[in-house]
Amino acid sequence: MNFKLKIWRQTNAQTPGKLVDYDVRDISPHTSFLEMLDILNEQLLGRGEEPIAFDSDCREGICGTCALTVNGEAHGPDHPGAVCELYMRKFRDGATITIEPFRVGAFPIVKDLVIDRSPLDRIVQAGGFISARAGSAPEANSILIPKHDADLAMEAAACIGCGACAAACPNGSAMLFTAAKVSHLSLLPQGYPERESRVLKMVRVMDAEGFGNCTNTYECEAVCPAEISASFIAKLNREYARARLRKSAGE
Amino acid sequence: MIVAITGMILILFVIGHLLGNLQIFIGPHWINGYSQHLRDLGPLLWAIRLFLLTAVIIHIWVTIHLAIENRRARPEAYIDRRYVKATFASRHMVMSGLIVLAFIIYHLAHFTVRVTDTRFTLLKADPLGHYDVYSMMVYGFQNYFVSGFYVLGLFLLALHLSHGSSSFFQSLGLNDKKLTPRLALGGRIFAWLLFAGYTSIPLAILLGLIKPAQQL
Numbered sequence: 350m351n352f353k354l355k356i357w358r359q360t361n362a363q364t365p366g367k368l369v370d371y372d373v374r375d376i377s378p379h380t381s382f383l384e385m386l387d388i389l390n391e392q393l394l395g396r397g398e399e400p401i402a403f404d405s406d407c408r409e410g411i412c413g414t415c416a417l418t419v420n421g422e423a424h425g426p427d428h429p430g431a432v433c434e435l436y437m438r439k440f441r442d443g444a445t446i447t448i449e450p451f452r453v454g455a456f457p458i459v460k461d462l463v464i465d466r467s468p469l470d471r472i473v474q475a476g477g478f479i480s481a482r483a484g485s486a487p488e489a490n491s492i493l494i495p496k497h498d499a500d501l502a503m504e505a506a507a508c509i510g511c512g513a514c515a516a517a518c519p520n521g522s523a524m525l526f527t528a529a530k531v532s533h534l535s536l537l538p539q540g541y542p543e544r545e546s547r548v549l550k551m552v553r554v555m556d557a558e559g560f561g562n563c564t565n566t567y568e569c570e571a572v573c574p575a576e577i578s579a580s581f582i583a584k585l586n587r588e589y590a591r592a593r594l595r596k597s598a599g600e
Numbered sequence: 601m602i603v604a605i606t607g608m609i610l611i612l613f614v615i616g617h618l619l620g621n622l623q624i625f626i627g628p629h630w631i632n633g634y635s636q637h638l639r640d641l642g643p644l645l646w647a648i649r650l651f652l653l654t655a656v657i658i659h660i661w662v663t664i665h666l667a668i669e670n671r672r673a674r675p676e677a678y679i680d681r682r683y684v685k686a687t688f689a690s691r692h693m694v695m696s697g698l699i700v701l702a703f704i705i706y707h708l709a710h711f712t713v714r715v716t717d718t719r720f721t722l723l724k725a726d727p728l729g730h731y732d733v734y735s736m737m738v739y740g741f742q743n744y745f746v747s748g749f750y751v752l753g754l755f756l757l758a759l760h761l762s763h764g765s766s767s768f769f770q771s772l773g774l775n776d777k778k779l780t781p782r783l784a785l786g787g788r789i790f791a792w793l794l795f796a797g798y799t800s801i802p803l804a805i806l807l808g809l810i811k812p813a814q815q816l
Contacts, residue, residue, distance in 0.1 A: 355680075357679075368679060418678060418680075420680055420682060421678060421680040421681040421682035422682050422684060428684065447679065447680040449678055449679060449680065452674055452676055452677070452678050453673065453674060454672060454673050454674055454675045454676075455673065517684070519670070519683075519686060519691055520669075520670035520673055520674070521670065521673030521674040522670070522673065559672065559673060560673055561669055561670035561672075561673030561674070562666045562669055562670055563771075564666075564670070564690065564693065564767070565690065565763070565766075565767040565770045565771065566685070566686035566687070566690040566691060567685050567686065567690075568683060568684060568685050568686040570685070571684035571685035571686075572684060578777050578780075579770070579780070580775060580776050580777040580780050582770065583769070583770050583773040583774070583775050583776070583780070584773060585773075586601070586770070586771055586772060586773035587772075587773025587774075588773075590601065590772070590773065
């Protein structure tokens with residue numbers, strides 16, 4: 350298969366970037382999207398040109414490192430799934446494919462398609478942890494957790510922190526990420542002690558990092574590779590309101 | 601949250617306003633009596649008006665503030681952009697909201713303050729001594745431009761509420777995974793029912809189904 354690629358090239362955060370055209374030929378339909386970029390990079394190196402910088406690690410959709418906007422959709426057209434799980438057979442032969450970085454003000458571009466997602470780490474550092482000494486695995490029946498809560502916490506914990514939610518959001522909001530992290534811990538007894546302070550601190554850091562606000566378009570859940578539901582955002586709103594009320598009540 | 605609560609207050613007003621207006625289909629004495637009843641509330645009517653005005657101001661003030669933050673959150677736009685799930689209505693709330701605001705200002709000048717149509721001052725009181733709101737509405741809507749702008753305003757209001765009404769539940773966290781799609785559908789049906797209800801009035805007038813109770 351042959352493709353015309355329009356790829357965002359940018360030397361660093363200070364210099365403005367632009368889309369550059371590339372042609373790739375004789376690509377097997379079973380090539381993954383990132384392998385296709387690897388092939389292009391080898392050709393560029395062979396011609397003595399600067400290869401295209403992009404992030405990837407596990408290439409099996411579990412690490413959340415890869416982050417590309419393909420044809421205007423975070424992680425490309427094959428939802429749910431990270432862009433590393435996207436295969437060239439998803440595209441028409443001869444198609445023009447636009448590849449851009451995740452565009453969020455809080456994620457500055459490092460180079461080409463590589464972005465700095467450390468704001469997400471700082472949100473987690475603000476409260477996405479538990480202070481209880483969990484120790485080794487306890488007797489399973491000593492802390493009873495309803496199946497429903499365990500399942501819901503597991504669903505939220507599936508978030509791989511790729512930032513696609515903020516990339517797809519019309520407002521560049523990281524609410525789905527924050528909601529998943531807050532929900533996952535507040536649903537379990539080990540997370541109860543910091544239940545209120547956690548949500549207040551994480552939301553404060555999220556705002557301070559310059560992310561936008563949620564306007565309930567649900568674009569985030571549509572592109573999420575871990576299929577995190579936007580109903581966790583409703584849960585975050587609930588947790589936040591509860592924490593604010595309890596704080597103003599003097600608890 | 602503030603946007604959701606003030607929005608819901610305004611939605612409740614819009615429902616009440618529609619129920620009041622639909623009395624035009626029952627007859628002149630109903631709607632004229634209803635409007636007299638509202639005016640008889642005196643200071644309470646002004647309290648309600650002030651309350652609604654405050655809700656409108658807070659709703660707009662906060663959303664403009666949030667919209668500016670949202671613009672700043674993505675300084676460099678995508679060159680290619682495709683939406684998977686976000687509806688047109690959800691992405692254009694500021695646009696639809698501001699046009700609805702322009703419509704509300706005109707609508708108040710037209711039917712409440714009555715400064716845009718001088719004929720309204722010529723209307724005589726109805727047999728019961730009430731102001732003839734019935735004939736005022738009929739004469740007002742007989743103008744195609746007035747009715748056209750009204751329908752356009754209502755169309756954008758319905759678009760605004762097709763997203764806004766179910767958004768209320770999400771913003772306050774009053775839903776779960778199962779309820780969300782149902783609320784979204786319910787919100788859309790609710791918004792377009794409002795549109796149908798409101799536009800039925802100018803439509804009936806333009807079709808000649810409702811005639812003025814008095815001649816000018």
